[in-house]
Amino acid sequence: MAETSSNKATELLRKVRKIEIRTKALSHQIFAGEYHSAFKGRGMAFSEVREYQYGDDVRSMDWNVTARLGSPYVKVFEEERELTVVLLVDVSRSGLFGTRVTTKRDMIAEIAAVLSFSAIINNDKVGALLFSDKVEKFIPPKKGRGHLLHIIREIIEYTPTSDGTDIGVALEFLSNAIKKKCTAFLLSDMVDVEGESVSPRYEDALKIAVNRHDLSVIRVVDPRERSIPDIGVVHVKDSEGKGSAWINTSSRKVRGEYSKWYSRLEENTVKLLNRHKVDSVTIGTDQDYVKGLLALFGSR
Numbered sequence: 001m002a003e004t005s006s007n008k009a010t011e012l013l014r015k016v017r018k019i020e021i022r023t024k025a026l027s028h029q030i031f032a033g034e035y036h037s038a039f040k041g042r043g044m045a046f047s048e049v050r051e052y053q054y055g056d057d058v059r060s061m062d063w064n065v066t067a068r069l070g071s072p073y074v075k076v077f078e079e080e081r082e083l084t085v086v087l088l089v090d091v092s093r094s095g096l097f098g099t100r101v102t103t104k105r106d107m108i109a110e111i112a113a114v115l116s117f118s119a120i121i122n123n124d125k126v127g128a129l130l131f132s133d134k135v136e137k138f139i140p141p142k143k144g145r146g147h148l149l150h151i152i153r154e155i156i157e158y159t160p161t162s163d164g165t166d167i168g169v170a171l172e173f174l175s176n177a178i179k180k181k182c183t184a185f186l187l188s189d190m191v192d193v194e195g196e197s198v199s200p201r202y203e204d205a206l207k208i209a210v211n212r213h214d215l216s217v218i219r220v221v222d223p224r225e226r227s228i229p230d231i232g233v234v235h236v237k238d239s240e241g242k243g244s245a246w247i248n249t250s251s252r253k254v255r256g257e258y259s260k261w262y263s264r265l266e267e268n269t270v271k272l273l274n275r276h277k278v279d280s281v282t283i284g285t286d287q288d289y290v291k292g293l294l295a296l297f298g299s300r
Helices: 001-037 062-070 104-121 143-158 167-177 205-211 251-277 289-298
Strands: 043-051 073-080 082-091 127-129 135-142 183-188 214-222 233-237 244-247 279-284
Touching: 001 135, 001 143, 062 073, 062 104, 062 214, 082 104, 082 167, 082 214, 104 143, 104 183, 104 214, 104 251, 127 167, 143 205, 167 183, 167 205, 205 214, 214 289, 244 251, 244 289, 251 279, 279 289
Parallel strands: 082 127, 082 183, 183 214, 214 279
Antiparallel strands: 043 073, 127 135, 233 244
């Protein structure tokens, strides 16, 4: 048993180190400048007061100092560069699905690492919220490589205590736990509906979250989720514990109905995010996420 635990720990460290080497290099070479440009500070922070000069905006007058010194003074502000970055990471069972190069969960881990290293380069704090159909774990924002590697290890290793997905719960926690405006990235396949519905359940929580924070969505999907291959009669099981069934994949009607359902779900998700002005990108497990992240940064 001890040897097995040791092997698991060694394998975990190897995976973390591999992700660190790859994503740290990407962050330095590609993303640091793009991230810095795309995600601004929380606003303008007070810096100092100085004497009024012709052309200064009278709305920036410091009337207390002006009255005390007998001559006009204005407040000087500068952009507050430091951000608080929070990663909302979907660790539900559906993330274990992957039919091409990698699983959704592993790709999410790499993308989270890239964002984290980019934030660290910018001297930002980084925190993480792991969720299924409940908040599984919250790691408060901090700085430093050790803290960042702790986040990556948790994303890779964490085993959820619940199977389902509830994006609304994660967004509500973000709105309540982080009081100051932060930059938040939601990393998920964004499949959160009731039964056969194609209407996302999290709109109310999303509406509140985007009013308080700068939220971006990174949707990670597997190409096989969009359509079912013709492989005869197969037994399929919902990875999130919602039942199982035998289906005839040779039936054109079955394949067509599924593709139609998934297309409508994707369409409704995109419409919802656009309606609330949430920047988003969809990245397939068979795609290079570098292009996707650059597109997300460039759209801001």
